[in-house]
Amino acid sequence: MRPSLSAVAVPTTRDVFGLAWPMTLKAIMLHGIVVIDAYLVSPLGEPALAALGLAGAVAGLLLGVLLSFANATQIRIAQAYGGGDPVFLKSALYSGMTISLAICAVGLLALGAGGGPLLDALAHDPWIAQEARRYLTVFAVVIAAEAVGQCLSSYFNGTGNTRIPLFSYMIGVPINVVVSLIFINGWLGAPAMGVVGAAIGSATGALLQAGFLTYSLMRRTGAYRDVIGWRNGTFAASVKRHLGFAAPIAATFISATVASNVCMLLYARLGVNEFAAMTLIMPWIMVAGTFGMSWAQATGIYVAQMLGRNVSGDALDTFLAGAWRAAGVAAGLVALFYMTICALSPWIYPDLHADTLSTFVGFWPILLLLPFPKGSNAICGNTLRAAGETIYVMHVFVWSQWLFRVPATAVLILYFDVPAFWVLAVLLLEELVKFPAFHLRLIRGDWKRAALLDLG
Template identity: 25%
Template structure:
């Protein structure tokens, strides 16, 4: 595996150029989430829990949209590698249509049925009351978020990674400002508590969507398509692309519902437990930003490479991502553990909740490399090769066959402390790593998806800018 690892400067240059802007974007997004939880954390554990549970619907939406966007980004990356711009634009049209419809359905559910939804997670009336106030405002951010994600993923697949980073940075920084002013009531504005955080999120998503659309067409990027170009796909093209993209969507949804189940278990253990999980989740996201950037950059490069017909080179690139990911995770895991006591100074929580956070982060610091390995393998490599059905089967089997039963056993049957339940859940990551690596070594994950272009009439294509 170490053969020819460091003798390809062009590879590392391309990786750096793609990964850095994506990493910065994820860092800003995760920082805003962390700052938001810290601000609401000054209001107490009930508000932290309400914010976390109110965001569970957005969590489901975001993963559905991520699955859809990343599924269609597989096609976009390979079409771009094959110099087929018309089909890149058709793929964007499908992604926009399906994403905004799905987001609209979740918006209606969150606005019309907030009490029943939140009652699934907790029976604490104060948490439900504050969570409903948050959810009814934040729900209107789902549709603009779907639009932004579709454009962001297609930009990345065509090598345009700086534009999404810039737009997200501006919108999310504005979110912090608006949230701060409205949560605590500064500059003469009312103190809205968790509702202020919801307004900040909605404002950020609207600015993000408007900025993404405006800059895409003002700068005339590769995906600045006319409505006719976006929606020129026919039913056979839609059907063939869905056969590959839908497993990615189902994968993310299966994982998101599993995480939702975990949170139901954590919330039933107690308000202090779910508050601790919400805090550690934001910290884990911060620790993962570099690896999200690497995984997305890897998916772009490997997708472009397969689209260009260089399958063996794609396999070599995959080996490099695995080694880079593991080495980085070993370092970042320990840094996360060392910084945990400092981070807790920003939260107004009980000693019990603080102890839960420290123990969860200690466990996370030792198993982070396994989680990163699976991230690089599934998102960065297997999916980019079009092997979405295998990844769906792998994740479904591991999560629902091992992770969820372990959570229920530990939290609801054995009534263990939340950090022991967290450790039991991690066992599903080991299963994914074992079978996922075997699939990678087999090379059966490499699929050239550009053949679907034969089901629509070809149009003049633009040259690729990413190799």
């Protein structure tokens, strides 16, 4: 392991980049699972894409919950690593894994009981509903593997080994593509399973990733089997403390994930071609935006460490100014990426209907502007969270989502029947709604005098 972060000097922009880039590539590959599935399924036509989008929206609810607790575990692990306490590290790791597996079990039971009827109610026709059901049944393996894999990824990120989770995806994603192609198209004597074949590829890749991360943990730490005791006296007390710490952070991510997937289910009420275009563009938005989000997370981690070492406000301002300038450059690159995808979409998706492609390309004005307020808001949110203002950050996200984004999306689709362009524009408007709440709080500067989050 690297030396404790508490012993490192005030970080530079290069330090943030060193922490952020492996997280970015790993996040791109995580979101890229959906992009890959959509791309490989797109030759089957719009109904197959609709089935994939519908099943993905339902499964995404549970994956989002798992990812939210993994993000909280990542901060907890980083605190333990900064303090150089092996008992704390062991407690944080096993507490996070216990919570992740419990959420997975409850979530899969809920999907088994209610996922089918929900898909039946939202699908455009019985074939789409049936294919979505079949995809979701196999995708349950992905959810179980990610329950383990995301927690272990958070452990390695928190200890500064951000490349190990990246390596796991470099192993799993190519296998995902190959296996998906075989089972979608029936190559090498395998059955041609269409949409379900994409789920088989995703499950194979996810299992390999979880296996690699488990092996890496055992090889480096022995899973802390030689460390005696628990941080809070007993394992149960450690799990309870971990859950209490994680709740406000997880609630923020859970709200964002639930709101996104509720909106995706609302998008299903658009016409098939417009819904197909939304199904294609949303994963690209997630994939392209990951660098800005990873940069903001890395910035937040370093801000927390600086506050813990009582670094002066002037030094914090200098550090954030550099991080903010780099975030602006990243936003410009993301916008350029969006423009490229729109321009090349006829070649990327040659088999799609002309109306679907026209809708997809027409999103470009929104995509050109979206990265800038989104990236700036992310820097603010992660900085405030690092300073302990987790409740404030949670409120900004939750109320902007549930008092603006979700109702606006529902009204535009269900009552005004507007084109998909204006539905997607709600994402940009949401960032503008959050902008003053985040930036005025940060400018006020109270967060600079915050103590490091309680590590008890």
